[in-house]
Amino acid sequence: MALRVFVTGPAGVGKTTLVERVAKEVDRWGYLVGGMITKEVRRNGRRVGFRIKALDTGEEGTLASLRGTSHLPGVPFGRYIIHVDELERVGVSAIRRALVEADLIVIDEIGPMEYKSDEFVKAVGEVLKSEKPLLAVVHRKMADRFRPLGKTHVLSVENRNREFGVILDEIMKELKS
Template sequence: MKITITGPPGSGKTTTVIRVAEMLRKKGYIVGGMVTKEIREGKVRVGFEIIDLLTGEKDVMAHVDFYDEISPYRVGKYGVKVDVIDSIGVKAIERALKEADVVIVDEVGKMELFSKKFEEAIRKCISQSEKPVIMTLHMRLRHSLLSNIRNNSEIISYTLSYLNRNVLPPLIVKELTK
């Protein structure tokens, strides 16, 4: 089973998949993959860290301080470190495909798709994995991979909103565990 969750920035996609992971773990499932969390200084978002759900390994993949000097890859005010996406994100996905019961990928977005290895790992999740995969998708990004995912009739797709963000995690867990 493949599930995607999309929604506007700040709608709770990451929170939703973290809640799903916690609920599945309580039921005895091994959950792997990666999540991307905001880094804030006060109320201001200054970057994003990527976290391996199985090992807890994490590193900063995008930051305002990376904009000028460290990375040629940019999204808005953030410089993006593709090597961190590869060394933590891609490895987390590959590890989850081997060792976990459920694979989570948060998020398939512009920053992550700078990495060709990440794109390959997502294609593998969709086409080769028999394991359940839950992915969050950037809502407006135009990319051939995202078009293929959105147009795949075998993938269950949810759009997150303020109204459904509390009911979606138990609904997804119910779908995965029936």
Template sequence: MNSMRGGRLLYALTGAPGTGKTTAILKAIDELRKRSVKVEGMYTREIRERGRRVGFAVKRISGGEGILAHVRLRGGPRHGKYFINLQDLERIGVSAILDGISDAEVVVVDEVGPMELYSEKFREAVDKLLSSPKHAILTVHYRSRDPLVLKVKRAAGKRLITLTLENRGSIPRLIVGELLEALGRR
């Protein structure tokens, strides 16, 4: 595996709902994988029925998915109208983060948000990622004052990026370029 020439890079993307945080992450993942960078981690997607959001899926970058939260789930913590499925979050998301720390060149976590933060194992995995030397791209809830979200933002420092409709198209290219350089792949 190539050494990290420029030191560790950690990005935290934030922004209002609908600004394209997950889309930006997926574009960056796609570009990195096209260049044979080993990327692992998790991301979330909306589940829609008849045009209405009814829940969220949790997906592992290397394959596998589960239900993060759904209006028709019962049991587990409740966040707004959604019941959270901690088992799928931990089976898919947490294991993907931990495997990424062990094996990948870049680890992705989308999102460090209110639903995911109900899981102590998720919190521990993100904390472990922050303590690791791995390059990472995380998305964080824009209004959260949770101590872990604040820790992610502090760790990102100048690489805390607020996505807007104006900059969301250029941010994946910026991130990919810097990561490729740090990995010695330019």
């Protein structure tokens, strides 16, 4: 069975940073990393939305924005509008390319916002059926659903640097084998 590494933990603990660091190291070793990263968008210290970025092409899109602040169509979700078409254009496309081309698939993040897209849900299913190693951030509300499917690392401020090393070792061991 392919390696499945899930990272979860409270908001702002450094999940995306850890995943980006692992992806950079794996890339530095000459392996191809594909998939998507999600970043907060902040204005005046306030979170106003989320951007998604394809790891292979660098293409970006808007995953979510505060209601009333974007001209993009979307699905209401709490105080945000989820831009499903952007998620599919950038994120789902990146995941599907990674299924074919990459040595390591990264999905940041698997969460309630992303689950507003049926295509995203399908793409995650395809990854879980594949033989490719996966490194994914899973929203804390969904962590229990993914726990049986792989190894889950719960990040904290205290353990995040140690977990980076543990996760990088697991992935490199898998890629080298």
